[in-house]
Amino acid sequence: MKKIAILGSTGSIGTQTLDVVRNNPDLTVVALAAGSSVEKMEGQIREFRPQVACMWTEEAAADLRSRVADLPVKIVAGMEGLLEIAVLPDAQVLVTAIVGMIGIRPTIAAIEAGKDIALANKETLVTAGHIIMPLAKKHGVSILPVDSEHSAIFQSLNGEPADKIAKIWLTASGGPFRGRTSKELAHIQVEDALKHPNWSMGRKITIDSSTLVNKGLEVIEAKWLFGVDLDRIRVVVHPQSVIHSMVEYVDGAIMAQLGTPDMRLPIQYALFYPDRRPMGGKKLDFFELGQMTFEKPDTDTFAGLKLAYQAATVGGSMPTVYNAANEKAVALFLNRRISYLEIPELIAGAMEQHKAIDNPGVDEILQTETAVYEYIEGKVND
Ligand code: NDP
Ligand code: MG
Numbered sequence: 001m002k003k004i005a006i007l008g009s010t011g012s013i014g015t016q017t018l019d020v021v022r023n024n025p026d027l028t029v030v031a032l033a034a035g036s037s038v039e040k041m042e043g044q045i046r047e048f049r050p051q052v053a054c055m056w057t058e059e060a061a062a063d064l065r066s067r068v069a070d071l072p073v074k075i076v077a078g079m080e081g082l083l084e085i086a087v088l089p090d091a092q093v094l095v096t097a098i099v100g101m102i103g104i105r106p107t108i109a110a111i112e113a114g115k116d117i118a119l120a121n122k123e124t125l126v127t128a129g130h131i132i133m134p135l136a137k138k139h140g141v142s143i144l145p146v147d148s149e150h151s152a153i154f155q156s157l158n159g160e161p162a163d164k165i166a167k168i169w170l171t172a173s174g175g176p177f178r179g180r181t182s183k184e185l186a187h188i189q190v191e192d193a194l195k196h197p198n199w200s201m202g203r204k205i206t207i208d209s210s211t212l213v214n215k216g217l218e219v220i221e222a223k224w225l226f227g228v229d230l231d232r233i234r235v236v237v238h239p240q241s242v243i244h245s246m247v248e249y250v251d252g253a254i255m256a257q258l259g260t261p262d263m264r265l266p267i268q269y270a271l272f273y274p275d276r277r278p279m280g281g282k283k284l285d286f287f288e289l290g291q292m293t294f295e296k297p298d299t300d301t302f303a304g305l306k307l308a309y310q311a312a313t314v315g316g317s318m319p320t321v322y323n324a325a326n327e328k329a330v331a332l333f334l335n336r337r338i339s340y341l342e343i344p345e346l347i348a349g350a351m352e353q354h355k356a357i358d359n360p361g362v363d364e365i366l367q368t369e370t371a372v373y374e375y376i377e378g379k380v381n382d
Contacts, residue, residue, distance in 0.1 A: 004118075004271065005031035005050075005085050007106055008097035010040040012202045013120040013146065013263060017095050018044065020268045024277065031085040033098070036060050042067045049073070052088060054081035082106040087113040093271065095146070096121040099204050100327055101320075101369055104128050104362060111135050118270040120146040122221045123327070127320040127365050129224030143225065144270035149218055150225055151266030152244030152257035160249070162227045169246040169254070170218055171238040172297060173198050175210040178239060182301050188340035190333065198241040198261045207330045208304075211343055212297065216308025217326075220319055223312060230312050235305060237295040242284065260284050303344040307351065316356040317368045324372040325350035338380060346376050 004021070008014045009032040021027045033054035034041050045053055045068050053068075054076045055061040061077035068075070076084050079102075086094055086106040094110040095118040096103050103121035108131065110117060117136070119125065125132060125143075136143050145151045149170050157165075176195050177185060193210045194203060201209070208214035219233050244266075246256040259265055260282050268277055299306040304326070311322035325347040332338045338346070350372050357364055 001026050001028055002092055002271065003028050003030045003090050004093045004095055005029070005033075005088055005091040005115075006095040006097060007033045007082060007085065007103065008095075008099065008121070009044055010034040010037040011097055011099065012200065012205075013097035013267065014095075016263050017097060017118075017267050017271075018048065020264055020271060021048065023280065024268070024272075027271065030090045031088050033082055033085050038063045038067070045071060045073055051090065052076060052081075052085055054078075054085055079105060083109050086110040086115070091115060093118055093144075095267075095271075096124065097146070099123070099202055101127055101324065101366070104365065107132060108135065108362065111139050111141050114139055114141060116142045116144060118144050118146050118267070120267075122147055122217050123323050125224045126217050126220045126323050127369075128362065129220070129319075130359060131362065133224050133227075142273075144273055145221075145225055146263075146266050146270050147218060147221060148261070148263060148266050149245040150222060151269055153222065153226060153247055155257045155269065156245070156247040156255035157226070158255075160247075164249050165226070165228055165247055166232065166250050166252075167248040168222055168226065168228055168233045169248060170215065170222060170233060170235050171241070171243050171245050172212065172215045172235050173209070173241045174237040174239050174295070174297070175212065177210055177302075178237065178295075179298075180301065182341065185301065186339065186341055190336060193333075193340060197239070199263075201263075203334060204327070204330055207333065207343075208326065211304040211340075212299075212302035213304035213308070213326050213330075213343070213347070215297070216305045216311075217323065219305075219308055220312045230309060235297050237297050238292065239295075240289065240292050242289060242292055258284060303348065307344065307347050311351060314356050316358045317360045317364060318351060318354065318356045320360070320365050320368045321350050321354045321356075321372050322347055324369040325376060328373050328376045332376070332380060346379065349379065350375055 029048040031052040065075040086109040103124040311318040329343040329346040
């Protein structure tokens with residue numbers, strides 16, 4: 001029996017993780033955490049019977065507590081609650097399916113408590129990879145990628161040493177606006193940006209996919225996960241999203257992982273690694289697919305990707321600025337307070353005014369986040 005805890009259980013990755021649990025009776029859920037979706041959480045508690053559940057606000061936790069008073073589940077709240085779940089003695093694996101930098105502290109706490117991490121929350125690695133990766137090594141825990149591209153790289157590596165890697169090829173669908181010009185992007189509305197051609201995901205990552213910021217975050221995520229320099233991580237646009245990413249070795253051999261776009265595969269692979277389990281769902285049909293195509297990303301129109309390389313090249317606290325500025329800008333765009341093209345503009349502006357701190361600690365990372373939020377609020381209210 002493998003016991004797992006899930007942060008962000010009511011979201012896109014969280015609910016698909018629970019689907020994997022439904023299909024594998026030797027997985028048990030010991031803890032769940034969400035933001036404000038009390039009703040969904042109640043349903044999950046009744047179905048999966050965790051020991052502990054967490055809601056972000058005390059108010060939501062109180063509501064949940066009264067709804068599940070008939071069950072032996074402890075309800076906790078806020079960062080304290082997330083940290084309690086992260087170190088829960090019974091849990092072996094923590095699935096980090098929460099969105100944003102809020103995942104940093106629980107991930108660190110879980111590693112220190114010796115839990116393996118099934119990592120979906122890329123913002124944590126982007127901003128604190130220099131802390132997370134050495135810490136995981138020190139505590140002998142595995143960071144198992146859930147992000148489909150990184151799972152594909154992990155599967156294509158299959159234990160080969162990093163010094164045999166010539167390049168990592170991250171594939172990108174190109175998002176819903178592939179091929180458009182900046183002029184055409186000026187009037188993009190929230191509804192347009194939320195229509196991803198191949199994947200159904202949470203709102204924030206769907207916007208990030210349309211701006212190519214998601215791919216930028218993934219470049220930095222790959223750098224930390226696989227210990228490969230930035231200049232050996234390339235992005236190739238592959239609109240069919242069938243090749244999930246590739247590893248090119250020193251001898252020119254390229255290994256890839258292919259499949260239909262279904263996040264349950266990387267989730268299940270992370271939870272059972274190195275085992276492979278049967279999985280339902282539609283399988284890849286090469287005859288139906290017919291062809292696969294590839295393009296260079298248009299980094300002039302989609303500046304989000306170029307800015308990620310710049311942030312990672314500077315390093316230190318700059319990737320935090322890139323990520324925090326994007327988190328804030330996307331939230332403002334979703335609330336219709338800024339236009340679509342202001343997202344990369346605000347990221348670029350925030351990066352320009354920031355003096356990077358070398359090797360920032362968690363407090364400095366979180367202070368940088370706050371400072372970036374304030375900078376952007378000031379800009380938008382001007
Ligand atoms: P969703 O927005 O669908 O879900 C986010 C989850 O986090 C929800 O359960 C939400 O709860 C919870 N949450 C939000 N704020 C808090 C908080 N303050 N405290 C506790 N829980 C909170 O996001 P996704 O599932 O799409 O993405 C999750 C992470 O996985 C992101 O980092 C994303 O980049 C990454 N990822 C996602 C992929 C996908 O296919 N969706 C693919 C690869 C990576 P509530 O419902 O109550 O708001
Ligand atoms: Mg991805």
